[in-house]
Amino acid sequence: MEFWLLIGGAIILYYAIKVMAKPSKQQAPKSDRQSSENEIRISLATSNRAVTNSNLDDDDLAAFSISYGYDEEKSKNKTQGKWINSGESITIKGQVFSSGNFYFGGKLSSLDGYGTEASLVDDSLKVENKPSSFEDESLGYWPKFISLTPKGRGAFLSWLSGDRSDPETPLAYVFIYFYGLERRIAVDSIHQAVDDAEFKSLFNEILRLKGIYGSSRSFSNYSTRLLEFMCLLRPHVVSYPELEKSPQRDSLLFKHRLATTVSEEKPVPAKLALAWIRFYPDYNLKKPARRCGYEFSQMFTHLYSKKYGEGIVVKPNKTRLKIEYHPASSSLRGISFPQKDLPDPSNLKGPTNKLIAIADECTAELDAYSRYLAKPDTSRTDIEAILLLPDELDDLGSTLGLEKFKKWVDDAISTKNGLVNVKELWAYTKSPLPSKINKKEAELIQNLAQKSGYGIAPDTRYHHAKTSVDGKLVLFPEGHGKYFEPSKEFNEMGMALRLGAMVATIDSHVDQTEKNLLIQIIDHDTNLSPTEKRSLHAYLLWRLNTPSNVTGLKARVGTLGKTEKVAVSRILVGIAMADGKIDPDEIKQLEKLYTLLGLDKALVTGDIHGMSSSKSGFRPVSTQSKDISPASISFQLDESILAIHESETKDVQSMLGAIFMENEPTGEPDETITDSTTVEEESGIDKHHYALFESLIRKDKWTREEVDALCRDSGLMVSGALEIINDWSFDKVDTAVLEEDGDAIYVDQEIVEEIEG
Numbered sequence: 001m002e003f004w005l006l007i008g009g010a011i012i013l014y015y016a017i018k019v020m021a022k023p024s025k026q027q028a029p030k031s032d033r034q035s036s037e038n039e040i041r042i043s044l045a046t047s048n049r050a051v052t053n054s055n056l057d058d059d060d061l062a063a064f065s066i067s068y069g070y071d072e073e074k075s076k077n078k079t080q081g082k083w084i085n086s087g088e089s090i091t092i093k094g095q096v097f098s099s100g101n102f103y104f105g106g107k108l109s110s111l112d113g114y115g116t117e118a119s120l121v122d123d124s125l126k127v128e129n130k131p132s133s134f135e136d137e138s139l140g141y142w143p144k145f146i147s148l149t150p151k152g153r154g155a156f157l158s159w160l161s162g163d164r165s166d167p168e169t170p171l172a173y174v175f176i177y178f179y180g181l182e183r184r185i186a187v188d189s190i191h192q193a194v195d196d197a198e199f200k201s202l203f204n205e206i207l208r209l210k211g212i213y214g215s216s217r218s219f220s221n222y223s224t225r226l227l228e229f230m231c232l233l234r235p236h237v238v239s240y241p242e243l244e245k246s247p248q249r250d251s252l253l254f255k256h257r258l259a260t261t262v263s264e265e266k267p268v269p270a271k272l273a274l275a276w277i278r279f280y281p282d283y284n285l286k287k288p289a290r291r292c293g294y295e296f297s298q299m300f301t302h303l304y305s306k307k308y309g310e311g312i313v314v315k316p317n318k319t320r321l322k323i324e325y326h327p328a329s330s331s332l333r334g335i336s337f338p339q340k341d342l343p344d345p346s347n348l349k350g351p352t353n354k355l356i357a358i359a360d361e362c363t364a365e366l367d368a369y370s371r372y373l374a375k376p377d378t379s380r381t382d383i384e385a386i387l388l389l390p391d392e393l394d395d396l397g398s399t400l401g402l403e404k405f406k407k408w409v410d411d412a413i414s415t416k417n418g419l420v421n422v423k424e425l426w427a428y429t430k431s432p433l434p435s436k437i438n439k440k441e442a443e444l445i446q447n448l449a450q451k452s453g454y455g456i457a458p459d460t461r462y463h464h465a466k467t468s469v470d471g472k473l474v475l476f477p478e479g480h481g482k483y484f485e486p487s488k489e490f491n492e493m494g495m496a497l498r499l500g501a502m503v504a505t506i507d508s509h510v511d512q513t514e515k516n517l518l519i520q521i522i523d524h525d526t527n528l529s530p531t532e533k534r535s536l537h538a539y540l541l542w543r544l545n546t547p548s549n550v551t552g553l554k555a556r557v558g559t560l561g562k563t564e565k566v567a568v569s570r571i572l573v574g575i576a577m578a579d580g581k582i583d584p585d586e587i588k589q590l591e592k593l594y595t596l597l598g599l600d601k602a603l604v605t606g607d608i609h610g611m612s613s614s615k616s617g618f619r620p621v622s623t624q625s626k627d628i629s630p631a632s633i634s635f636q637l638d639e640s641i642l643a644i645h646e647s648e649t650k651d652v653q654s655m656l657g658a659i660f661m662e663n664e665p666t667g668e669p670d671e672t673i674t675d676s677t678t679v680e681e682e683s684g685i686d687k688h689h690y691a692l693f694e695s696l697i698r699k700d701k702w703t704r705e706e707v708d709a710l711c712r713d714s715g716l717m718v719s720g721a722l723e724i725i726n727d728w729s730f731d732k733v734d735t736a737v738l739e740e741d742g743d744a745i746y747v748d749q750e751i752v753e754e755i756e757g
Contacts, residue, residue, distance in 0.1 A: 072115050072146045077106020077124035081117065083184060086201055092123045095161045101205060102160065102180045110331035111187065118144040118331040119180030121157070126150040132159035132169050139172035142330035165212050174213050179329035181206060182226055186327060186335045189233065196237045203230050203238040221248065222328040228253040229325050232337065252323050254279050259321040259342035267311030268351070270301040277355045279346065286363045288370035295369065295393060299362040302392045307358070314351050316343040365390040371735045383429045387447045391482070394451065402452050404428070409454055409475050418475040419541060422467055425475075433469065442466050445473070455479030457538035462486050463494060472545055474538040480531060489527040493536055496521065499568065500575040501543035503589065510544050514575065518544075565597045573607050582608055685728040688714050693725050696738070697752045702745045729755060 084090055084100040091097070092104070106124055108117040116122075127150055134155035138148045148156060156173045159166065164177065181202055188194050194202070206223050214220040230238050231253050240253075254275050261268055268276070274297055277283060289296040304311070321344040325335040345351070369388040372378055378385065386402060405428045412420050425445065426433055434441050442460045449456040457474040458465040462484070467473055497518060504514040522528065522536045572593055576586045587608075591601035685693070695710050696702065704718065711718050722738050722745070729737040729751060737751040 072144070073125055075106050075116070075122050075124055075146065077122050079105045079107065081105030081108030081120050083188065085198070086205075092121065092157060093127050095157060097161050099160075099164065101184075101202070102177065103183070111183075112331060112333040114330075116144070116146050116331075117179075117183065118142065118146075118329050119176050119178075119183065121145055121160070125153060127157060128154045130154040130158060132156075132162070132166055132173065135170040135172070139170060143172040143176050144330070145176055164209075167212055167215075171213065171216055171219060174209065174219065175328065178206075178209065178219075178223070179331060182327055182329050183332060185226065185230060185233070186325060186332060190336075190338075196234065199230070199234055199237050203227065206230075207240075224248060225250075225252065225325070226328075229337070232256055232323070249279060249281055251279055252325070255321060255344065255346050256323060256339075256342075258346055259344055262314045262316050262345045263340075263342050265313060265316070267309075267313050269311050270304045273304050273311060273355055274300050276346070276352065277359050280352050280355075281347070283352070283356055283359070285359070288363045288366040289359065291370045291373060292366050295366055295389070295396065296359075296362055298396060299365060299390060299392055300358060303358050303361060304355075308354075312351055312354060314345050314348065317345050317348060319344045319347075365392075371733075374735060375730065383431070383448060384444070387444070387451050389451075405448070406452050409449075409452065412475060413477060417541060418538060419545060420473055420475060422469055422471050422473055425473060426469075435469065437467055437469055437471075449475060450479055450482075453477075453479060455535055455538065457535065457542045459535075462490075462535060463539050465498075467542075467546070472542060474542045476534050476538040478531070478534065480535060484531060487527070487529070487532065489525065490532045490536065493522065493525060493528065493532075494539060497536060497540045498543060499572055501540065502593070503572050503575040503586065505544060505547075515544065517575065565599055568597055569594060569599055569603070569607065570611075573604070573611055577608065577611060684731060685724070688716060689721060689724050689728070692716060692721055693728075693737075696725075696745075696747055697749070700747050700749060702747070704743045704745060707745050 081103045082105055084097070084102055084104050086100040087098070088100040089096060089098045090100075090104060103117060103120045104123070105120065106122050108120045109115075110117050122145065125146065130151045132155050134151060136149055136152055138152045140147070145153060145156065155170075156176060159169050159173050160177065184194065185199075185202060189199055206227055210220060210223040210227070214223065225248075227238075227240055229252060231240055257272060258268070258276060261272060277300070278285065285296070321339070321342040323337045323339055325337060327333070327335060369385060369390075372382075372385050372388055373380065380386075389396060408424075408428065409418075412418055422437065422445075423433060425448075429444060429448065431444075437445075439460070446456055446459055446461070455476045455478065457463055457476070458467060459480065460466050462480065500514075500518050500521070504510050504518065518540055519537070522533055522540065525533075528536070572590055576582055576590060587604060590604045594601045594604055692710060692714055696707070707722075708718050711721050714721075722740065726736040726738055729735065733751060733754040735748075735751055737748055737755060739746045739748065
């Protein structure tokens with residue numbers, strides 16, 4: 001009997017819900033403080049006795065009732081509800097309301113066929129004065145003015161009589177007010193009961209509310225949708241460009257704009273294509289695109305326009321556009337939108353695949369920039385950030401901080417041939433002055449110059465030399481370019497200029513004749529490209545204004561053969577004689593350089609005499625170099641112009657290239673690598689933390705207790721160890737590999753792959 005009674009109760013419940021429940025519709029908004037469990041309340045009673053599984057009598061009957069929040073109070077007001085216009089003054093329960101924009105009266109039916117309009121303010125109902133912050137259980141899933149308790153109505157009227165801008169007001173009151181605006185627009189305005197001036201005023205009011213209460217995702221979504229609906233209803237009156245840039249996944253406005261463009265067989269412009277990729281439900285923007293939204297938009301627009309010009313043309317498809325407005329209010333349903341017969345291309349895979357390819361390319365280009373911004377205490381205006389921007393966003397880099405730097409460089413080029421102090425340039429990096437210009441600092445300077453459209457000398461990539469904090473640099477227009485590869489002739493010329501500058505600066509004074517000679521060496525070499533010549537002119541200027549040294553030369557020339565050493569000695573003598581005289585100091589310096597070359601310094605005077613008495617100028621004269629023919633020398637002095645010619649002797653050319661291409665020794669003593677430091681030298685992290693890293697990457701998630709146990713085994717502290725590993729990860733791939741979230745520690749396996757890559 002109990003079993004059949006339960007079955008019967010279930011059947012009764014089913015039919016009660018089917019008959020009494022409201023028609024299905026889009027879920028309406030609820031108060032942020034209410035759960036979805038309040039959506040429908042079902043109460044069960046049995047003849048004033050509790051129902052249990054063990055004691056149901058035959059005559060017990062189950063009674064069911066369904067309600068939506070609190071029951072509507074019986075209204076005594078027979079006045080037909082009317083719209084109170086903005087600025088219209090009215091008194092309710094002793095309170096003056098001067099802002100309008102709500103329905104007032106006693107009779108205004110809900111358009112869903114159930115009860116009274118949710119937003120109707122009825123002054124015949126009981127009201128108790130309460131501040132707008134008051135809330136009670138009557139603020140249900142679909143709040144209605146008539147269903148509020150007297151205290152709840154008092155709180156709502158308190159908010160309505162004010163400036164309606166308190167962000168702490170319970171959201172249900174805001175929604176009741178919003179329901180009235182929604183009905184005025186979605187119903188009255190379609191039937192031409194609202195003129196354009198009021199329509200625009202209502203649009204601005206919804207924008208205002210969205211700005212105050214838009215932190216609620218529910219209110220933000222519904223207000224955005226209503227604003228879009230208004231733009232479609234009267235595009236000649238209101239517009240909202242921001243909605244078109246980043247449409248929601250169910251954007252009415254975007255779908256209509258795209259459908260109209262495709263229907264008219266016009267190209268899809270870049271902005272609409274960008275909105276499409278944000279709208280498309282089967283594609284999610286990756287982290288760089290989300291973190292760097294503006295930069296992504298600029299990059300996408302640039303690449304799309306570059307590839308497709310005015311835009312792709314999409315053939316109209318058979319699926320038709322159907323725009324449906326799903327209201328927030330429980331009092332509204334079946335809102336029809338007068339629309340043309342248009343295609344709906346929004347979910348087409350062909351064109352969206354093209355857009356996805358561009359979006360993925362933009363994401364990859366912005367990855368390094370995005371990772372930099374993910375680090376603590378970083379900013380888009382940091383020089384390091386600007387230098388990581390893709391080339392396509394150079395204009396953006398200028399606006400972020402490169403413009404002042406460019407003006408300074410242009411002034412230095414026009415007034416000082418680009419010669420500047422390192423400290424002056426470093427000030428534009430907005431970073432503390434380092435103690436040394438090491439690889440990292442040199443790359444920052446080079447990248448800053450390149451990003452701004454200039455070249456720099458010395459550039460460690462091409463000139464194989466570096467400056468010092470107290471030294472100088474030379475900037476030159478256009479720079480080396482992104483894909484510059486120095487030729488063999490460039491490298492040989494660089495070595496010749498270095499040697500020549502060493503001789504020219506012997507007496508700490510550069511004679512103009514010697515300088516002109518070195519300049520002519522560059523200008524008269526037809527094997528050099530214009531870019532190489534600009535670079536070498538800058539390099540020569542830097543060498544002539546930087547104290548000479550022989551760092552790195554001794555080790556290099558020690559491996560040269562006798563033929564190559566004699567060829568180098570001839571270059572030195574030729575430069576020294578360019579001004580038509582040889583000073584004692586120059587002879588002493590030449591003797592030192594001969595000694596450095598492993599040649600007898602006594603050969604200096606003989607070689608000088610032999611060159612000065614030779615018409616062709618550049619000939620070997622020492623008896624120890626009889627095996628050297630004029631054809632075997634790479635450099636000749638011809639009527640004051642030293643020009644470079646191709647040598648028939650490959651040994652000399654190879655020697656010059658080999659000397660130039662070797663890296664400059666740092667001058668620092670070598671450190672002995674022991675077994676205990678091998679891992680640190682190779683990977684950048686000590687062996688204990690590296691071992692912990694290798695243990696952690698075995699799985700994606702660890703508890704803090706598990707990691708603590710691993711650290712204890714290695715004699716490490718958890719927090720410090722995780723920080724060291726993340727710092728190391730930043731050095732390797734510019735992002736953290738470990739993430740702490742409460743008691744859980746996550747391992748980013750994609751970053752692990754990059755580190756181990």
